[in-house]
Amino acid sequence: xxxxxxxxxxxxLEAFSDxxxxxxxxxLVLELHAPVLAEGRQLxxxxxxxxxxxxxxxxxxxxxxxxxxxxxxLFRQIERTDRGLMxxxxxxxxxxxxxxxxxxxxxxxxxxxxxxxHVAAAVxxxxxxxxxxxxxxxxxxxxxxxxxxxxxxRPQVRASVLRYSxxxxxxxxxxxxxxxxxxxxxxxxxxLAIYYAFEQVxxxx
Amino acid sequence: xxxxxxxxxxxxLEAFSDxxxxxxxxxLVLELHAPVLAEGRQLxxxxxxxxxxxxxxxxxxxxxxxxxxxxxxLFRQIERTDRGLMxxxxxxxxxxxxxxxxxxxxxxxxxxxxxxxHVAAAVxxxxxxxxxxxxxxxxxxxxxxxxxxxxxxRPQVRASVLRYSxxxxxxxxxxxxxxxxxxxxxxxxxxLAIYYAFEQVxxxx
Amino acid sequence: xxxxxxxxxxxxLEAFSDxxxxxxxxxLVLELHAPVLAEGRQLxxxxxxxxxxxxxxxxxxxxxxxxxxxxxxLFRQIERTDRGLMxxxxxxxxxxxxxxxxxxxxxxxxxxxxxxxHVAAAVxxxxxxxxxxxxxxxxxxxxxxxxxxxxxxRPQVRASVLRYSxxxxxxxxxxxxxxxxxxxxxxxxxxLAIYYAFEQVxxxx
Amino acid sequence: xxxxxxxxxxxxLEAFSDxxxxxxxxxLVLELHAPVLAEGRQLxxxxxxxxxxxxxxxxxxxxxxxxxxxxxxLFRQIERTDRGLMxxxxxxxxxxxxxxxxxxxxxxxxxxxxxxxHVAAAVxxxxxxxxxxxxxxxxxxxxxxxxxxxxxxRPQVRASVLRYSxxxxxxxxxxxxxxxxxxxxxxxxxxLAIYYAFEQVxxxx
Numbered sequence: 001x002x003x004x005x006x007x008x009x010x011x012x013l014e015a016f017s018d019x020x021x022x023x024x025x026x027x028l029v030l031e032l033h034a035p036v037l038a039e040g041r042q043l044x045x046x047x048x049x050x051x052x053x054x055x056x057x058x059x060x061x062x063x064x065x066x067x068x069x070x071x072x073x074l075f076r077q078i079e080r081t082d083r084g085l086m087x088x089x090x091x092x093x094x095x096x097x098x099x100x101x102x103x104x105x106x107x108x109x110x111x112x113x114x115x116x117x118h119v120a121a122a123v124x125x126x127x128x129x130x131x132x133x134x135x136x137x138x139x140x141x142x143x144x145x146x147x148x149x150x151x152x153x154r155p156q157v158r159a160s161v162l163r164y165s166x167x168x169x170x171x172x173x174x175x176x177x178x179x180x181x182x183x184x185x186x187x188x189x190x191x192l193a194i195y196y197a198f199e200q201v202x203x204x205x
Numbered sequence: 206x207x208x209x210x211x212x213x214x215x216x217x218l219e220a221f222s223d224x225x226x227x228x229x230x231x232x233l234v235l236e237l238h239a240p241v242l243a244e245g246r247q248l249x250x251x252x253x254x255x256x257x258x259x260x261x262x263x264x265x266x267x268x269x270x271x272x273x274x275x276x277x278x279l280f281r282q283i284e285r286t287d288r289g290l291m292x293x294x295x296x297x298x299x300x301x302x303x304x305x306x307x308x309x310x311x312x313x314x315x316x317x318x319x320x321x322x323h324v325a326a327a328v329x330x331x332x333x334x335x336x337x338x339x340x341x342x343x344x345x346x347x348x349x350x351x352x353x354x355x356x357x358x359r360p361q362v363r364a365s366v367l368r369y370s371x372x373x374x375x376x377x378x379x380x381x382x383x384x385x386x387x388x389x390x391x392x393x394x395x396x397l398a399i400y401y402a403f404e405q406v407x408x409x410x
Numbered sequence: 411x412x413x414x415x416x417x418x419x420x421x422x423l424e425a426f427s428d429x430x431x432x433x434x435x436x437x438l439v440l441e442l443h444a445p446v447l448a449e450g451r452q453l454x455x456x457x458x459x460x461x462x463x464x465x466x467x468x469x470x471x472x473x474x475x476x477x478x479x480x481x482x483x484l485f486r487q488i489e490r491t492d493r494g495l496m497x498x499x500x501x502x503x504x505x506x507x508x509x510x511x512x513x514x515x516x517x518x519x520x521x522x523x524x525x526x527x528h529v530a531a532a533v534x535x536x537x538x539x540x541x542x543x544x545x546x547x548x549x550x551x552x553x554x555x556x557x558x559x560x561x562x563x564r565p566q567v568r569a570s571v572l573r574y575s576x577x578x579x580x581x582x583x584x585x586x587x588x589x590x591x592x593x594x595x596x597x598x599x600x601x602l603a604i605y606y607a608f609e610q611v612x613x614x615x
Numbered sequence: 616x617x618x619x620x621x622x623x624x625x626x627x628l629e630a631f632s633d634x635x636x637x638x639x640x641x642x643l644v645l646e647l648h649a650p651v652l653a654e655g656r657q658l659x660x661x662x663x664x665x666x667x668x669x670x671x672x673x674x675x676x677x678x679x680x681x682x683x684x685x686x687x688x689l690f691r692q693i694e695r696t697d698r699g700l701m702x703x704x705x706x707x708x709x710x711x712x713x714x715x716x717x718x719x720x721x722x723x724x725x726x727x728x729x730x731x732x733h734v735a736a737a738v739x740x741x742x743x744x745x746x747x748x749x750x751x752x753x754x755x756x757x758x759x760x761x762x763x764x765x766x767x768x769r770p771q772v773r774a775s776v777l778r779y780s781x782x783x784x785x786x787x788x789x790x791x792x793x794x795x796x797x798x799x800x801x802x803x804x805x806x807l808a809i810y811y812a813f814e815q816v817x818x819x820x
Binding site: 424425428429431432433435436437438439440442444447450452453454457467468471475478479482607 | 628630639642698708709713714723729731735
Binding site for chain 2: 012013015016019020023024027030083086087090093094097098099100101104105108109114115116119120123
């Protein structure tokens with residue numbers, strides 16, 4: 001368990017995670033389908049009509065992109081890894097790899113007048129919430145097990161984890177919003193990605 | 206054949222394997238399909254009705270995730286590589302990349318009343334068994350050719366390989382269980398992934 | 411914020427980008443479909459008839475390949491990275507990952523007699539233009555923030571960015587050409603990739 | 616152009632290539648489709664009936680796997696890289712990424728009684744031949760430009776390139792065999808992969 005091999009282990013964990021993020025973000029495009037046109041129909045209005053799939057694509061791209069940036073910031077601070085961290089990381093990657101599925105379902109039902117739009121929005125929001133919870137668990141785990149260097153007291157650790165979990169609350173709130181308006185939910189997902197872009201983990205200030 | 210270049214070779218073998226694992230685990234999502242709804246039908250019950258595809262997704266995600274963790278542990282101990290190890294590793298990756306296919310077929314037939322559910326379960330179990338055999342072959346090969354540092358006697362090597370192959374027996378047993386119940390087979394696949402999560406290769410204790 | 415960790419950060423940014431480029435360029439093949447033949451029909455003429463999808467495949471492969479080479483040249487000169495660069499890089503990757511979609515739509519409509527061929531060509535050209543703009547923004551950003559080592563004066567920086575943006579103008583012109591001829595647009599996309607292959611960023615001459 | 620940065624460049628070229636190989640070899644599985652069964656039909660005979668897709672999968676997996684191993688051996692000897700090598704490498708990757716398409720078409724027509732089976736086999740063989748030519752071009756290029764260390768005379772270089780191109784002849788011959796028997800062609804593709812597994816580039820003996 002020399003420092004050397006532990007650093008190596010972290011780097012392979014990051015490489016694997018990078019791979020999964022890169023693939024998930026690129027697979028999103030497979031859920032985009034060119035409109036099937038009847039004879040003599042125009043392509044342009046048909047494309048505009050399909051705006052929900054582009055909006056959902058953009059939101060999920062932003063979400064996964066920011067998640068990757070934050071994963072990156074997080075793991076730059078982590079100095080050692082262990083089996084527990086590996087499994088928490090896999091738990092996070094589960095929700096990362098799954099995202100193209102609710103994204104596609106969300107896009108398909110976004111304009112439905114029925115409750116289906118709300119259900120699709122809620123499933124999408126739940127996926128994001130679970131990913132945010134996974135991030136919080138990782139942060140709590142690495143602080144508690146001193147896998148990052150820090151000299152925080154136990155209450156300070158708790159405070160740091162709580163601050164880090166703030167975003168999770170917003171995602172959880174999105175599940176509620178889903179039942180009010182699917183379109184507003186998608187907008188919030190996009191705006192939260194922007195928020196997360198500026199929110200950053202810090203052990204020292 | 207300096208040590209330097211051999212280490213480099215190992216790292217590229219790991220990078221390639223990481224890529225394949227990362228892609229296979231992410232491609233699983235492409236086998237998930239949102240339910241196609243008739244006019245006026247509800248999304249939520251249709252999603253619940255399709256639980257087999259989510260269960261199969263989760264099982265295969267766990268299987269591939271744990272396989273990656275164990276591949277990682279295994280190769281951290283391997284100090285040099287040669288052509289033989291490369292081909293054994295490719296043999297393992299063959300079953301890794303194939304897994305999305307039986308996963309999807311398993312999900313499709315899980316609720317069939319006919320023998321098709323049993324056949325799909327057996328094909329899935331056979332895939333996992335072959336992957337486990339590949340792991341055992343790699344372990345046996347690297348011990349025999351001293352690609353890991355160890356001072357085990359020949360009988361100790363045999364014992365280590367046998368211990369390592371225990372999981373293989375469980376997977377082989379799954380093929381038998383397939384003909385009793387497809388659903389129990391899927392559950393065992395998931396539980397075995399959890400078992401493998403705690404079972405770890407060690408040359409020294 | 412030691413030099414060490416900043417270099418590490420650059421390398422993970424490159425690894426993630428490499429992953430996205432590699433996946434996008436490989437996913438293009440999924441948009442190729444073997445012709446569906448009626449009983450007794452010949453495969454060879456059917457394949458020839460589908461030349462637009464192969465032409466579009468080749469053009470997009472060349473575009474993404476050259477983009478990767480230039481991304482590579484660019485980041486070899488970049489010594490440090492920050493959040494701003496990460497997001498500009500994500501903005502670039504957005505257009506990289508999206509490309510398989512307009513490629514497939516372009517191929518489908520290339521031989522249409524209607525305006526749909528022009529619209530598909532214009533969407534394709536817009537995607538390439540936005541990617542070129544992203545490259546220019548990155549170059550401007552890293553020069554301005556001294557993320558590459560250089561001793562250029564402010565006007566020299568402006569001149570370098572302008573020179574670098576020349577290709578962008580050509581891509582923008584492609585949007586105009588789209589409304590004249592879809593086929594010529596595709597040819598230009600391919601030729602511009604060749605042009606970009608020889609155009610190279612340099613801070614020192 | 617210090618040695619340091621050139622080594623770095625080689626490693627990013629390898630990382631990108633590894634990514635493309637890993638993705639192409641994993642995407643093959645997307646061309647496998649579970650048989651669609653009519654009510655009351657058996658899964659097992661339907662699977663056996665679809666043996667061509669599994670045979671084609673196995674052959675292409677072996678081909679891409681061995682190509683990766685040889686790419687790996689080749690680039691371990693290459694010490695520096697330049698733009699020319701990058702484009703030759705992209706030319707190779709073009710045929711690597713394309714392979715899932717002819718593989719799928721080959722599998723679909725393998726059992727056809729018509730000439731379509733021969734055409735599909737010839738397209739598949741042509742893809743492999745072009746990949747082999749790309750390998751030979753790379754070997755010739757790096758020897759001529761001293762991107763690998765060697766002290767061969769000009770005729771020795773020519774001899775080494777010729778020896779390296781032997782496999783290419785076999786692949787070219789496969790195009791001819793395609794018009795005799797599609798099934799034999801597939802078998803040869805698989806056997807050639809095995810042959811290539813033992814054929815290895817060497818600058819020194």
